[in-house]
Amino acid sequence: MAGTKTKSIVLKTNIPGPKSAELMARRKAAVARGPFHGTPVFVDHAHGALIHDVDGNVLIDLASGIGVVNTGHTPEALVKAIKAQAEKLIHGSFNTTPYEGYVALCEKLNAKAPGKFAKKSFLANSGAEAVENSIKIARAFTGRPAVIxxxxxxxxxxxMAMTLTYKEKPYKTGFAPLNSDVYRAPFPYAYHDVSVETAQDGFAALLSMIGPDKIAAVIxxxxxxxGGFLPAPREFLDALRAHCTKHGIVxxxxxxxxxxxxxxxxxxSEQLGFExxxxxxxxxxxGGLPISAVTGRAEMMDAPIEGGIGGTFGGNPVAAASALAVLGLFEDGTLLKRATYLGLTVRKTLMDWKDRFPVIGDVRGLGPMLAFELVKNRSTKEAHPDAAKALVKFCYERGVVILTAGSHGNCVRLLFPLVITDEQLAEAFEVLESGLKTL
Ligand SMILES: Cc1ncc(COP(=O)(O)O)c(C=O)c1O
Structure with a gap:
């Protein structure tokens, strides 16, 4: 494969190349075993949907750093906003000396989040931290312990985030005891015969088993x-909304x-009519800087007492400036339109692949958030995680970065930067398709 040159993908070495391999050896010696690498390639720089590795290879990114650089790698507007903010204030700590960026981002999120009610926001650093804080807020508001x-x-x-997570291995292995008062309900999964009715019945049974007046939140x-890019059917979300409203559950x-x-x-949620x-x-x-948010009903957000939620770094000024720039990039709707278009065309390709490759059992998702599930046998629907792993390897060796998903690791998910060009997508899909032919 070395020496191959196509429009975007440039392969100067085998993948991983010698410099990546050398860095991986250093990584093994210096870094804890825990963090996993889907693609064993060290990045030097990245722009748009292209990743340039330390060996001079160029790969097409269909992973976006796990769905982070939706607006592309290093977009000019973000780099500019980050630089400008870094020159003014890198850290203030909102708990010590507040700054406008935090407030401005909360205002924007309150305006953009679904639901025609008064909203407030709270900023933290990571997804898990947003989850933790949302449960704290729900418990403070309801005075109840349980979470579904x-x-x-x-x-x-x-x-708490790990306890709420479903999959045992690797996420919970060796980390017990987990948190108490967390319950698990079925999620509709048509392909594996969990219908909306079955899931609704399961939820209703759990509700009466726990007692609705003990339940703080449903997440x-x-x-x-x-879990494998499973969209929640509208009627299921409607039923949840009705149960939660009836019983005062967040x-x-x-x-x-x-x-x-x-x-x-x-x-x-906007597409699913969900509030x-x-x-x-x-x-x-x-857009790549670590920042997260909880946005919601003002009276709920105000439930924790002053000092009850917060943190040293939450809503860091540079990260907040970057988030405001991300919102700016979405403002005129062009990128969202492009995302919708990409969703339609990619879905068509995946459905065509499903017709042609028996290893693909199911294609699903919403808009351009799409995945396919790989099975050993279409009748038994037995998971084929080895095929997913093999496809990831086949792709990165040929310059395309993809990710797996699913409770059995047998789904391939597409999380390309929404700024990817038609040509880049076609080129990446050629590689994916030839990978599917080998399975
Ligand atoms: C739906 C969802 N929630 C929470 C998280 C946790 O986010 P983080 O890794 O930033 O803690 C993730 C991360 O993949 C996620 O996909």
């Missing part, structure tokens, strides 16, 4: 990310992966 999360959910790696990803939408344009609207009480943003919000 769903099968196949992923909410992060800190203790749901409107489109599950790590309904939390975790849009950490599905938010910030990923599905063709700023929040996936959660609290909505969580991270990943795409900062």
């Amino acid at each position: 999360a769903f099968e196949h959910a992923f909410h992060g790696r800190t203790f 749901i990803e409107p489109v599950q990310g790590e 309904l939390i939408a975790d849009e950490i992966q599905s938010g910030f344009g990923r599905t063709g609207t700023l929040f996936a 959660p009480d609290l909505i969580l943003s991270a990943k795409g919000l900062g």
Whole structure:
């Protein structure tokens, strides 16, 4: 493969190249085993949808650093905003000496989040931190302990977020005891015969088993990310909304992966007619800088007492400036339109692949947040995680970065930067398609 040159992909060495391999050896010696690498390639720099590695290879990015650089790598507007802010104030600590960027970002999020009610926001650093804080807010507001999360959910790696997460290995292995008062409800999964009715019945049974007056919150990803890009059907979300409203339970939408344009609207909830009480943003919000937010009903957001939520770095001024620039890039709707268009065309390709490649059992997602599930056998629908792993390797060796997903690791998810060009996408898909032919 070395020496191959196509329009965007440039392969000067085998992948991983010698410099990446050398860095990986240093990484193994110096860095804890825990952090995993989907693609064992060290990045030097990246622009738009292209990653330039330390060996001079250029790869097309269909992963966006796990759904973060929705607005592309290093867009000019972000770099400019980050530089300008860095020259003025890098850290103030909102808990010590506040600054305008934090407030301005909260104002924007309050205006953009779904729901025609008075809203307030709170900023933190990571998705998991937004999840943790949303549960604190719900408990402070309701005075109740229990939380319901769903099968196949992923909410992060800190203790409450990890407890809310579904998959045991690797996320919970060796980390017990987990938090108490967390319950699990079925998530509709048509491909594996979990219908909306089954999921609704399961939820209703859980509600009466726990007792609605003990439940502080229900947390749901409107489109599950790590779980395999499962969109929640509208009628299921409607039923949840009705239960939560009836019983005074705080309904939390975790849009950490599905938010910030990923599905063709700023929040996936907008397309699903969903009005959660609290909505969580991270990943795409900062366009690459670490920042997250909880946005929701003002009276709920004000439930924790002064000093009850906060942190040293939350809503850092440079990250807030970057997030404001991200919102600026979405402002005129062009990027969202492009995202919707990409969703339609990519879905067509994936459906065509499904017709041609029996290894693809299901294609699903919302807008351009799309995945396909790989199975050993279409009748038994047995998961084929080895095929997903092989496809990832096939792709990165040929200059395309993709990610797996799913509770059995047998889905391939597409999280390309929304600024990817038609040519780059076509080139990457040629590689993906030849990979599918080898399975
Ligand atoms: C839906 C969802 N919630 C929460 C998280 C946790 O975010 P972070 O890794 O920033 O803590 C993730 C990360 O993948 C996610 O996809």
